[in-house]
Amino acid sequence: MDDTAGLRINEPQGRLLLLTTILGSGMAFLDGTIANVALPHIGAELDADLAGLQWVINGYTLTLASLILIGGSLGDRLGRKRVYAWGIGGFAIMSLACALAPTIETLVGARLLQGVAAALLTPGSLAMLQASFHPDDRMKAIGAWTGMLGIATAGGPVVGGWLVGIDWRLAFWINLPLAAIILVLLRWAPESRDEHASHHTDVPAVLLAPIGLAGITWALTAWPETGASATTLASLAVGVLACVAFVVAERSERDPMVPLSMFANRTFSVINLVTLLVYAALSGSMFFLAVYLQVSAGWTPLAAGAATVPMSIVMLFLASRFGGVATRYGARTPMLAGSLVIVVALSLLALAPDDPSFVRHILPGVTLMGFGLSMLVAPLTGTVLAAAPQSRSGLASGINNAVSRTAGLLAIAVLPLVVGLSGREYEQGPAVADAYRGAMWSCAALVLAGAVLAALGLQQRCDQASVVAPEREATATS
Structure with missing residues (x-):
């Protein structure tokens, strides 16, 4: 798009485009939040074992992680608005299939296809804002997008817990009216594409x-x-x-989807390995926390979902501030500090008894988790972007996003094996509590390994953190 053209944020069409992208991304984030909270109820109604419940999460993450780079390139080539609309429509159809699923196998199949749709819509939000807004308003639009998604992320667990408390299928039904609204709003969105994009x-x-x-x-x-x-x-x-x-x-x-030459840059490789370790710990800990609070502690889905709200609220207010710290003083120090705070947070959560008190056993850990992620997320993402050539910043972001999704996929597959939870044991409170504590210690070890890797692999002052990607700040807890 010509730098002299583009939408302005104070114009009706600009505000409509902003609302359209926020609703689409928010729908995907809300779906991910609700799925974790809904697992015990899905297992009870569909008579599923632990492996089946793992695949409810992993089926979605598998196809999303595998195809997210293809989704971004299709938008560049065929039109970002068009591919975004395909993703929204497909997500709605597969949400309907999830809501009507009579068996765990059907639900997992629908989740696999829902992940394909998410791979089409996920890269589109920021790409549409970047391509459609006037240069003077792009960062304002992205900042507004980030802020609103931060609010959605904070409120998502509460909304999800409330819906699951009524019926877990509402977690998927709610996507249908949202998708319909988004598709109507897309009528006023401008189309954009990269005329020089490869068609290979x-x-x-x-x-x-x-x-x-x-x-x-x-x-x-x-x-x-x-x-x-x-x-x-x-x-x-x-x-x-x-x-x-x-x-x-x-x-x-x-013309590879993942140019391996990018990993010749030491900083790029180190940061992606740190991403793999940290996001594996984050995904695994949130998976086990949601199951533990409901099965072992006996909390309602609403209470279990609301337990993580303090983490999201802390990130909402502090993540951008720590991004500024990394810009001025380098990424290495806030990354190391954030990692160590997360290790302490996970250790506190690991000490919770079978019947925990929110104030004494959960609140300190999730609040510290928010502080740690606020320190870590922005410099981590900014560094990985700046470690790549400017012309490949979008690809670098896509690779890092795919790494974070793959980390969650592997963590949820591996952790039950590591802590010895299998079959129908997720229905037994004492077994879940023991597995939860083992999982938290394992996640703390992963983050500590990431901290050691960052300490050894990054320079004392990593100036590459001058670019902070707002999308990871919004999605860190999704």
Whole structure:
């Protein structure tokens, strides 16, 4: 778009576009929040074991993580408004399928396809704002988008808990009217595309990424029940071989989906490894916390969802401030401080008894988690963007986003195996409480490993943090 053209934030069309992107992203964030809170109720109604519940989360994350880069490139090539609309429509259709699912297998299948739709809509929000607004108003629009999504993230657990307390299927029904409103508002949104975007599709990457992640995830999820069976080992072998083939294919591809040359930059590689460790801990801890508070502590879905609100509120007010600190003084120090605060937070949560008090056992941990993430998230994302060439900043953001999603996928698959929770044990309060405490200690160890990696791998003053990506601030708790 010509820098002399573009929407202004004080004009009706600009405000409508902003509202459209906020509603679409908010719908996806709310869905992720509610799914965690709904798991015990889904298991009870659909007679699902723990592996089935893991796949309710992992099915969605698998396809989203595998295809999010393709979603972004399709928007650049075919039109960001068009691909965003496809994502919204597909998300609504698959939400309907989730709401009507009669079995856990049907629900998981619908969640897999819902993740495909999310991969189309997720990259579109910021891309539409960046391409459609006048340069003088772009950061204002992105700032407003971030602030509103921060509020949605803070309120999401409460809304989700309230809906699940009535009926977990409402968690998916609510997406239908939201999607209808978004599609109507899209009529007034301008279309944009990259006229110089490559029209080449990296077919091997599109096929191998989901096969690799699916094979490894299925094997790790099934292992607690089946052990080292022939089927489990075969799935693991297929997944590992597909991942190796993915790397080989990307090395020889003329226009790869994930250019491996970007990882030659030490900072880029280190930050993505830190992202993998930290977001695995975040996703795993939130998964176990939601189940523990309902099954072991006996809290209602509303109470369990509301328990994490302090974390979101702290991030809402402090994340951008710590982004400014990283810009002035470098990213390494706030990243290390944030990681250590998160380790303390997870350790406090790990000390909770079977019947916890919110004020004494949960509130200190989730509040400290918010402080730690506020210190860590903005410099982490800003550093990974600035470590890549300016022309590839969008791709760098997409890769880092895919890494964070993959981290959550693997964490939810691996942690139950590590802490010895399987089958129907998620219905037993004492078993869940023991597994929860083991999971929190494991997550604390992951974050500590990330801190050590950052300390050893980043320079004392990492000036690359001059660019702060607001989208990760909004999505850190989704």
